[in-house]
Amino acid sequence: MTEADTILRWVAPGCRVLDLGCGDGSLLKRLWSERQVPGYGVEIDDAHVLECLKNDVNVLQMDLEDGLAAFADRSFDVAILSETLQAIHRQEPLLKEMLRVAREAIVSFPNFGYWRARIQIALSGHMPVSKELPYQWYDTPNVHHCTLVDFEALCARLGFRILERAVLTGGRPVGTLPNLLGAIAAYRVSA
Amino acid sequence: MSQTLDPSSVGAVAAKRARFAEPLRLKSGAVLPEFELAYETYGELNAERSNAVLVCHALNASHHVAGFYADQPDNVGWWDNMVGPGKPLDTGRFFVVGSNYIGSCFGSTGPASVNPATGRPWGADFPVVTVEDWVAAQARLADRLGIQRFAAVMGGSLGAMQALQWALDYPERVRHSIVIACTPRLSAQNIGFNEVARQAIMTDPDFHGGHYYDKGVVPARGLRIARMIGHITYLSDDAMMEKFGRQLRREALGFDFGTDFEIESYLRYQGDKFSTYFDANTYLRITKALDYFDPAADFGGDLSKAFARARADFLVVSFTSDWRFSPERSREIVRALLDNRRVVSYLEIDAPQGHDAFLLEDPRYHKALRAYFENIPL
Numbered sequence: 024m025t026e027a028d029t030i031l032r033w034v035a036p037g038c039r040v041l042d043l044g045c046g047d048g049s050l051l052k053r054l055w056s057e058r059q060v061p062g063y064g065v066e067i068d069d070a071h072v073l074e075c076l077k078n079d080v081n082v083l084q085m086d087l088e089d090g091l092a093a094f095a096d097r098s099f100d101v102a103i104l105s106e107t108l109q110a111i112h113r114q115e116p117l118l119k120e121m122l123r124v125a126r127e128a129i130v131s132f133p134n135f136g137y138w139r140a141r142i143q144i145a146l147s148g149h150m151p152v153s154k155e156l157p158y159q160w161y162d163t164p165n166v167h168h169c170t171l172v173d174f175e176a177l178c179a180r181l182g183f184r185i186l187e188r189a190v191l192t193g194g195r196p197v198g199t200l201p202n203l204l205g206a207i208a209a210y211r212v213s214a
Numbered sequence: 215m216s217q218t219l220d221p222s223s224v225g226a227v228a229a230k231r232a233r234f235a236e237p238l239r240l241k242s243g244a245v246l247p248e249f250e251l252a253y254e255t256y257g258e259l260n261a262e263r264s265n266a267v268l269v270c271h272a273l274n275a276s277h278h279v280a281g282f283y284a285d286q287p288d289n290v291g292w293w294d295n296m297v298g299p300g301k302p303l304d305t306g307r308f309f310v311v312g313s314n315y316i317g318s319c320f321g322s323t324g325p326a327s328v329n330p331a332t333g334r335p336w337g338a339d340f341p342v343v344t345v346e347d348w349v350a351a352q353a354r355l356a357d358r359l360g361i362q363r364f365a366a367v368m369g370g371s372l373g374a375m376q377a378l379q380w381a382l383d384y385p386e387r388v389r390h391s392i393v394i395a396c397t398p399r400l401s402a403q404n405i406g407f408n409e410v411a412r413q414a415i416m417t418d419p420d421f422h423g424g425h426y427y428d429k430g431v432v433p434a435r436g437l438r439i440a441r442m443i444g445h446i447t448y449l450s451d452d453a454m455m456e457k458f459g460r461q462l463r464r465e466a467l468g469f470d471f472g473t474d475f476e477i478e479s480y481l482r483y484q485g486d487k488f489s490t491y492f493d494a495n496t497y498l499r500i501t502k503a504l505d506y507f508d509p510a511a512d513f514g515g516d517l518s519k520a521f522a523r524a525r526a527d528f529l530v531v532s533f534t535s536d537w538r539f540s541p542e543r544s545r546e547i548v549r550a551l552l553d554n555r556r557v558v559s560y561l562e563i564d565a566p567q568g569h570d571a572f573l574l575e576d577p578r579y580h581k582a583l584r585a586y587f588e589n590i591p592l
Contacts, residue, residue, distance in 0.1 A: 039555075063552070069564075069578045076559060076585040083548060083560040093549045 024196065026131050027053065029189045029209050030103060033129055034060055038100035041065065041125060043087055043117075044107030047074035055080070065091075088112055091120040099125040106207075108132040108174075109165040118181060122214040127186070131209035134190070136170030136202045155206050171202040178212055187211040222298045224256040224305050227281035227291075229321060232358050238316075238351060241506075244341035247330055251355050252314040252321030253277045256297065257305035259360070265592045266361040267308045268352065269293065270369035270376035273444070273500050274492060276320035279312030280305070295575045302584040307592070308365065313355055315348035315376075317499045325495030326427060336495075338424025343499055345372075345507045349379045356387065365590050367526075368392035370572035371539065372500070375507050378547070382509055385525040390590055392583075394531040395572040397543035398517050398550070399508040404538065407447055408501035411440035415494045424495050433494045438485035440497055445484050450535035450568030517546060518553035527557040529586050531579065533571040534564045559586070 027050050034040060036058045042051050045064025048071075054060040063081040066072050075082035085093060088111065102125035104117070109132050111117055121128040133155035134140075140151035150160040158165065169177075171190070178185055190197040190205035197205040231250050238246045254277050259266060269279050271292065280291035280298050297303045297310055314322040317340065325340035332339075356364070367380040367388050374396035381391040400408070415421060418436030422429055446454075458477040473479045513519035528551050532544035541562050551558040563579050565571040571579075 063558075072561060073578070073581055073585060076582055076589070079589045081557055081559050083558075084562045085545075085560070093545055093552065095549075095553055098552065 024191065024194055026105065026189075026191060026207050026209055029191070030105060030129055030131070031058060033187065033209075033211050034058055034101055036060065039098070041094065041099045041102045041121075043091075043102060043104045043121070044110070045075065045080075045082065045105075046071050048078040048080035048082060050103070050105060051075075051080040052078045087117060090116065091124050094124040096123055097126065101125055101127050101129060103129045105129070105131050105209075106133065109168050112166055114167055115177070115181065118177075118183070122183065122212070127211060127213045128183075129209065129211050130174070131207060132169065132174070134171055134202065134205050134208050135168040136172070137192070137206045138203050139206075141203075153206075171205065171208050174208070174210065178210070183212045183214060185210055185212050222300050223294065224281035224291075224298050226284040227254050227256065227278075228283070229254055229277060231321060232355055234351070234354050234358075236354075238347070238354075240341050240347045241344045242342050246316065246323065246341065249316050249323035249351060250321070250327075251316065251323075251351055252318070253355060254279060254281075254291075254312045255359075256280055256310045256312075257308055259309040260592065262592070263361060264363070264365060265308050266356075266359070266364050267303060267310050268356070268364050268367040268377075268380070269297065269303075269310060269312045270348075270352075270367065270373035270380075271312070271314070272369070272371040272373045273504075274441075274488065275373075276318065277312040277314040278320075279310065292573065295573075296580070296583065302580045303368070303587055304584075308587070311355070311359065311361075313352050315343070316351050317343040317348075317496055317503075319493035319496040324493065325424070325499070326493055335425075335427040337427055338495065340495060340499070342502050342506075344503050345375045345379045346383060348503070349376055349383050352376070352380075353384055353387070363387050363389060365592065366390035366392055366587070368394070370394040371396065371569065372504060375504075379507075379509065381524045381526040381528070382520065385523050388526040390529065390586075391524075391526040392529045392531075392586070393544075393547060395533060395536055395539055395544075395569055396530070396547065397539040398510060398547050400505055405505045407443055408505055411443050412498055412501055414439035414443070415498060418494075421494065424498075426494070432489070434489040437489040437492060437494050437497060438482075440494075441488035441492070442481040442485045445481060447538045448568060448570045450537065450566060452535060453567045453570075456566070517550035521550045521554050521556070524551070524554065524556060529559050529561070529583075531561045531563065531572070531582070533567070533569070534562060535566050536569045536571065538569040 040062035042064045045066050051062045067086050072084045102121040143151040189209045190201040192206040233250045235248050275292040278291045280294045282290050299306045317324045325336045329336040367377045369377045374393040377391045381388045415436035418433035420431040421433040461476040463473045463479050509520040510517040532541040548560045
């Protein structure tokens with residue numbers, strides 16, 4: 024099971040979806056073909072925008088850092104931020120905006136508390152580099168890493184309700200010690 | 215003559231003219247008793263008549279979108295980099311119609327045409343026309359060509375306004391509306407620039423209140439200044455600086471009012487050239503059509519309500535350095551389309567050239583258009 028499978032499972036057929044940082048649009052394409060979910064993607068990167076057009080999904084070339092002013096209140100059922108949270112400079116306003124424009128938000132990110140990351144720092148003293156975090160510290164789009172407990176604390180502070188959580192490592196769900204054994208976390212939250 | 219061998223050119227083309235004898239009531243209330251529309255076509259209309267794309271032009275261009283004229287091989291269509299075999303708008307797949315508009319000076323009925331009521335050129339008596347009027351006239355051309363529904367209507371700038379208007383006035387006749395470097399309404403600054411241009415023309419002693427055709431003169435000085443002003447607004451500050459900087463035309467500053475800087479020389483050249491082929495009465499009317507364009511006006515300024523009748527899918531494109539019709543204006547269009555749950559994609563191309571970027575061959579822009587057209591089913 025992949026993170027995309029998890030997200031697909033969480034989105035009911037017929038929902039309206041906004042996918043923030045939608046990459047090449049493959050999630051939107053799957054949402055449409057497998058769940059009949061119409062959606063829009065937001066993406067800043069030229070190459071990704073082109074891929075989205077080739078994938079025949081709606082893409083809006085906008086900078087998430089500028090907020091979601093283009094979208095009216097509650098105009099979507101679900102706003103998705105898939106593995107993009109860590110690359111956002113101002114995360115709090117964006118998360119609030121997601122729950123302004125949508126009833127629910129789905130947020131996924133690489134867990135910085137994953138044991139492999141902890142070990143790399145603890146033993147080698149280097150910033151972690153892995154499948155989930157493939158970048159060198161000086162050449163990464165990521166600016167704000169967090170762990171599961173960090174994200175949950177932020178949700179509590181913003182008054183968000185966590186409706187569901189899925190933690191994955193190597194495509195398998197993680198049940199015990201998720202903050203230590205989970206490589207990727209996905210949350211379904213509402214205001 | 216190399217175009218004849220260029221496989222990505224539609225080759226030698228000829229302008230055509232369609233005559234419409236039924237009167238056309240204009241938005242102003244005036245009636246054109248009859249009119250002609252100049253147009254060109256490229257490619258073949260398929261048997262299902264489902265592959266037609268209408269290309270609308272901007273202020274100073276014409277229906278000559280692509281290819282060249284056999285007797286004028288250097289007269290290449292204004293969007294030849296976009297339209298042709300294997301180009302983003304592929305004439306191997308689509309039947310492309312380049313349409314002129316009424317009031318133009320390029321072959322359609324306009325101020326220089328003969329007014330059937332007087333037997334003399336219309337001149338100042340030619341009515342003020344609007345984007346809605348142009349689209350209504352083009353709809354008759356579509357009827358004439360047997361096109362019930364366009365696969366796409368596309369344009370840049372003023373052409374984009376027509377593409378938008380088509381989607382509003384003939385929702386069932388447009389499958390895709392491609393709106394490039396557009397605005398849903400002109401700003402006060404935009405109108406201000408247009409008014410300076412109009413004043414330059416109307417205060418030219420050769421203007422004669424618009425009835426200059428039978429006097430054997432043209433208000434070339436006014437037209438020239440109008441073009442110089444317009445040209446400044448088409449380019450970004452950076453693009454101008456990059457191209458001309460403060461480069462001098464002569465050895466040193468002249469301390470007179472001759473041409474010191476390259477930019478002065480360039481604008482004078484552009485103005486001179488324009489004044490030889492463009493009609494002043496047409497220029498006045500086109501700038502008014504721009505000023506009057508405001509689809510939200512009938513809906514209390516609410517663009518979302520104005521777009522409620524649209525049924526097309528949309529592609530909206532803007533360019534970051536376009537300060538004439540800035541990306542913010544395109545985002546307003548996108549927002550109104552989202553409010554109406556239209557299928558829409560939006561591209562904001564980080565291009566330095568300003569408003570004119572829509573005419574240039576930026577690979578990101580052209581690849582995106584190509585991808586979009588390839589996904590239009592026929």
